[in-house]
Amino acid sequence: MLASYYQNFKQELDGQGVLLCYSGYVSEKVLFSLGDILRRKMESEDTNQAKRLFSVFVEQVQNIIRYSDDRLVTSGSGADAISSGLVLVGSEEDGYFVVCANVLDAAKVEDLRRRLEGLRGMDKEQLKAHYREKLRSPAEEESQGGSIGLIEIARRSSKPIEFDFMDLKNQTSFFCLKAFI
């Protein structure tokens, strides 16, 4: 029973083309280790595609570390933060994808949705111009560089990013973001 349960579970992921799946608490050290594995896995692939995938992966996982509402360490930021989320990297018929998901304070949903809808509606040239503008503007409060991180994800994605929110209990929301490389 045990083996069949987890074999089904693994097969479900394999069937979706998942190369790497991580659920639970993530820190900068975990990000580094997973990223290292991803780079090795991509060694035989096109270098520019591998770089775009790595870049999207880092920004996505750092968003979990910085903005997930489910945190093991509540004080401090950066090196000390440990936050919970879900990371999936896989391949589909026309390329790779990176999905990240985490729980958010519901009060932050509308602002994030607006920003992501804005990015989703931009073409490559508009994303480039928007990136250049944000690169030069002073950091937004509480953003820890996150606003430019989302632009970086949208810019490296070969198709428009996909995202969704689902209301949970206690004024929280489940947020997921998918990018394509």
Added chain:
Amino acid sequence: MIKIEATERSPQVEFDFSSGRFLMAGESFPEDAAAFFGPLLESMQSWLGESHDTDVQFDLQMIYFNSSSAKALMNLFQLLEDSARGGRSVSIHWHYDSDDETMEEFGEDFSEDFEHASFVLRVTEP
């Protein structure tokens, strides 16, 4: 003189204030970008305020950097642009491999809007 060895996720740094030669090379996605770049920005800012005659040449040979590092690099370049506006000769050399599309594009992103400092893209053959 500031000399920092490269790690797996932070770049090699050489700030030679006496000669005005600066170098940053490698990977940059430090665990805490503010902790890594903050002291470098402060040192650069105070040196630019004290020493007005030294020409600056800043060489960058980056392989990868994340968005927090990009913001920090831009802040560094803006200090240099301000100093160039005040009359200092400043040249920033952005080196990238000819087959590295991402670093070429980043070079173009960063080079835009420099009026006083010269920002030069230098392609290297691998």
